[in-house]
Amino acid sequence: MTLAFDDRSERRLLWRNRLATWTPRLVLLPTLIASVVYVLVFTLWTFWISLSNSTLLPDLSYGGIKHYVALWNHARWHVAYTNLFLFGALYVTGSLVLGTVLAILIDQRIRAEALWRTIYLYPLAISFVVTGTAWRWILEPTTGIQQMLRNLGWESATFDWIIDRDMAIYCVVLAGMWQASGFAMALILAGLRSVDQDLVKAAQIDGASMARIYRKVLLPAIRPIFLAVLVILLQFAIKTFDLVAALTGGGPGLATNVPAIYVYDLMFQRGQIGQGAAAAIMILLALAVVLVPYALYTIWRQRREAAHG
Amino acid sequence: MxxxxxxxxxxxxxxxxxxxxxxxxxxxxxxxxxxxxxxxxxxxxxxxxxxxxxxxxxxxxxxxxxxxxxxxxxxxxxxxFCLAGACEGIRPFYLNSILMAVPATIISTAFGLLNGYILSMWRFRGSEWVFGFVTLGVFLPAQMTLLPWAYVLGNAGLTNTIWGLILIHTVQGLAFTTLFCRNYFVNIPDDLIKAARIDGAGFWRIFRKIVLPLSPPIVIVTVIWQFTGIWNDFLYGVVFSSGDRQPITSALIALTAGATSVRHHNVEAAATILAAIPPLLIYLFGGKYFVRGLTQGAVK
Known part of the structure; x- marks a missing residue:
C-alpha cells in the first residue's frame, strides 16, 4: 500500500520535473514562431516576389531579375537613392554636430539642467507626422517664414525652399535634424559623463584650457558612442518615410523622393509589387551595409576587451 | 552606460x-x-x-x-470637423489609435517579460540563438514586411481592422520587448533564482514572486517605448487601414495634406497638437525612463 503510494508520488514528481523543463520552451514557442515567420519567412517571401513575375497581383512564377533591372533603369529610383545619400550625409552629420554642441553646453554645470535637456529631447517623442506637418507650415511660403518677412515690411522677401526642386531636400534635412539632434545629445552627454574624471583633472592641472580638454580628452574618449549614434542615425535615414510623407509628400514633383517612399508608391499606388519588393530588398541591403560591419566591429571589440581583462 | x-x-x-x-x-x-x-x-x-x-x-x-x-x-x-466620411472631428481616429496602441503594448510587453525571463534564467541549449534570432526583428525594415502582411491580413480577414494593426504591432514589438527585458533580467543575480529553485519553487512561482516584483523599471521603459512607437507609427496605418478605421497619424495626413480647396489651418493645428499630446505627456512624466529606453534600445 505504502509502496504503491510512493510509486505514484514519484511518478508525479517525475512529471513535474519534465513539465518544469518544458514550460520555458513552451512559453517561448509563440514568440519563436512569430519571429521565424516575421524575420525569415517574410524576408524570403519579399525576396521571392522581387524575383517573380508579379506586377499588380502576386504571381509566384520565377521571372528572373527583371524587376531589379527595371528598378535601376528608372530615373525615379536614381532620384530616390541620390536623395538618400544627400539627406543621410547631411542629416547624420548635422544631428551629430548639433547634438555634440548641445551636450557640451549642457555639460557646463548649468542651472535647471533637466529643463534644458527636456526641451532639446522632446521632438523625439512626437511623431514624424506631427514634425513634418509643423515644419511644412513653417516652410511653406504662404503660411510660414516668407509671409512673416513680408508682414514685417520686406515685400520682396522669398523663402520657398519647400516648393523649389533643388532646395526641398534641405527642408527634409532641417526637420530631420530638429527631431534627431536631441537624441544625439542625450547619448553624447551620457558618454561625456561616463569618462573618468581623473583624466580631466590631470589635464586641468597641466594647464589645458577647457576647449582643449574637450577636443583632446573628452570627445576622443567617447568615440564608440559617436559611432553608435552614427549607425543609429544612418538606420533612421535609410528607413525615412513618415517625415517625407508629411513634409513634402515626396515633392515638389519627384524632388524629395526617398527609397522608402518609392517602395510604398510602387507597391500600393502603382500596382508594381514585384518592383516594389526589389526596392525593399535594396533598403534591406543598405541597412546590412551599415549594420553588419558595425556588429562585427562590436563583437571584435568585446572579444578584445574580454581578452585584455 | x-x-x-x-x-x-x-x-x-x-x-x-x-x-x-x-x-x-x-x-x-x-x-x-x-x-x-x-x-x-x-x-x-x-x-x-x-x-x-x-x-x-x-x-x-x-x-x-x-x-x-x-x-x-x-x-x-x-x-x-468632417474627415474621411465622418463628421465627428478626429475623435474616431483618436479612439482607433488608443484601441490599437493599448492592447498591442500590453500583449507585446507581457510576452517580452516572459521571454526575457526565460532567455536569462531558464536558458537551454540553443536559447542564445533564439535570442539572437528574435532580436533580428529590431532591424528588419517595415518595407520588407508589407506584402507578406497584406497577404496574412487578407487571409485572416483582418484587412482594414484594428485587430490587424494590433497583430502587426504586437509581432513587430516582440523583438524590442524581448531585447529590453532579457538585457534587464540578465543582471539579476543567479543565486536568487537558484535558492528559489532549491526551495522547490517552479517556473511560474519564481516569475510571480521574484521576477515580477523586480520588473517595474523595465516594464515602464518597455511600455513607454512600445506605446509611443505604436501611437506614432504612420506606415502600417496608411497601408493597412482606410476611411474611419485609420489611426490618428494617417488621418492627420489626410486632414492636413489632403486635396481640399479650402484649408482649415486652425482646426488642422488643433488636431496636430492633439495627436502629439499622448506621447508628449508620457515623455514629460516618464522622461527618465524614456531616455533609458532610448539608450538601451539604441546602444545594445
Whole structure:
C-alpha cells in the first residue's frame, strides 16, 4: 500500500520535473514562431516576389531579375537613392554636430539642467507626422517664414525652399535634424559623463584650457558612442518615410523622393509589387551595409576587451 | 552606460579670471536659449495657431500676433470637423489609435517579460540563438514586411481592422520587448533564482514572486517605448487601414495634406497638437525612463 503510494508520488514528481523543463520552451514557442515567420519567412517571401513575375497581383512564377533591372533603369529610383545619400550625409552629420554642441553646453554645470535637456529631447517623442506637418507650415511660403518677412515690411522677401526642386531636400534635412539632434545629445552627454574624471583633472592641472580638454580628452574618449549614434542615425535615414510623407509628400514633383517612399508608391499606388519588393530588398541591403560591419566591429571589440581583462 | 543625471564634480568654466568666467557663463546661457527657441518654435507656432480665427491666419500666415483668440478650432477638431466620411472631428481616429496602441503594448510587453525571463534564467541549449534570432526583428525594415502582411491580413480577414494593426504591432514589438527585458533580467543575480529553485519553487512561482516584483523599471521603459512607437507609427496605418478605421497619424495626413480647396489651418493645428499630446505627456512624466529606453534600445 505504502509502496504503491510512493510509486505514484514519484511518478508525479517525475512529471513535474519534465513539465518544469518544458514550460520555458513552451512559453517561448509563440514568440519563436512569430519571429521565424516575421524575420525569415517574410524576408524570403519579399525576396521571392522581387524575383517573380508579379506586377499588380502576386504571381509566384520565377521571372528572373527583371524587376531589379527595371528598378535601376528608372530615373525615379536614381532620384530616390541620390536623395538618400544627400539627406543621410547631411542629416547624420548635422544631428551629430548639433547634438555634440548641445551636450557640451549642457555639460557646463548649468542651472535647471533637466529643463534644458527636456526641451532639446522632446521632438523625439512626437511623431514624424506631427514634425513634418509643423515644419511644412513653417516652410511653406504662404503660411510660414516668407509671409512673416513680408508682414514685417520686406515685400520682396522669398523663402520657398519647400516648393523649389533643388532646395526641398534641405527642408527634409532641417526637420530631420530638429527631431534627431536631441537624441544625439542625450547619448553624447551620457558618454561625456561616463569618462573618468581623473583624466580631466590631470589635464586641468597641466594647464589645458577647457576647449582643449574637450577636443583632446573628452570627445576622443567617447568615440564608440559617436559611432553608435552614427549607425543609429544612418538606420533612421535609410528607413525615412513618415517625415517625407508629411513634409513634402515626396515633392515638389519627384524632388524629395526617398527609397522608402518609392517602395510604398510602387507597391500600393502603382500596382508594381514585384518592383516594389526589389526596392525593399535594396533598403534591406543598405541597412546590412551599415549594420553588419558595425556588429562585427562590436563583437571584435568585446572579444578584445574580454581578452585584455 | 552612466545616467545622464550625473553631475560633474568640477565646473568646466571655473578657469580664468572672474570677468572671463561671467562672460563664458553668459555665452553658454545665450546659446542654450537660442537652441531652446529653435526646438520650441514649431510646436509653439502650431499651438498658437490652433487658437486663431481662420481669416486671420489666411491674411497673415502662421507667424503673426493673433487678433483674437478662440476655442472654436479645438471644438471643431474634437467634435464636428468632417474627415474621411465622418463628421465627428478626429475623435474616431483618436479612439482607433488608443484601441490599437493599448492592447498591442500590453500583449507585446507581457510576452517580452516572459521571454526575457526565460532567455536569462531558464536558458537551454540553443536559447542564445533564439535570442539572437528574435532580436533580428529590431532591424528588419517595415518595407520588407508589407506584402507578406497584406497577404496574412487578407487571409485572416483582418484587412482594414484594428485587430490587424494590433497583430502587426504586437509581432513587430516582440523583438524590442524581448531585447529590453532579457538585457534587464540578465543582471539579476543567479543565486536568487537558484535558492528559489532549491526551495522547490517552479517556473511560474519564481516569475510571480521574484521576477515580477523586480520588473517595474523595465516594464515602464518597455511600455513607454512600445506605446509611443505604436501611437506614432504612420506606415502600417496608411497601408493597412482606410476611411474611419485609420489611426490618428494617417488621418492627420489626410486632414492636413489632403486635396481640399479650402484649408482649415486652425482646426488642422488643433488636431496636430492633439495627436502629439499622448506621447508628449508620457515623455514629460516618464522622461527618465524614456531616455533609458532610448539608450538601451539604441546602444545594445
Amino acid at each position: 552612466a545616467d545622464a543625471t550625473l553631475v560633474r564634480d568640477f565646473d568646466p568654466l571655473a578657469t580664468g579670471s572672474a570677468a572671463r568666467r561671467v562672460r563664458s557663463k553668459a555665452l553658454v546661457y545665450a546659446l542654450l536659449t537660442l537652441f531652446a527657441a529653435f526646438y520650441l518654435l514649431p510646436i509653439g507656432i502650431v499651438l498658437l495657431n490652433s487658437f486663431r480665427e481662420l481669416p486671420d491666419i489666411a491674411r497673415t500666415g502662421f507667424f503673426a500676433v493673433p487678433e483674437t483668440l478662440t476655442l472654436q478650432p479645438w471644438r471643431e477638431a474634437l467634435t464636428s
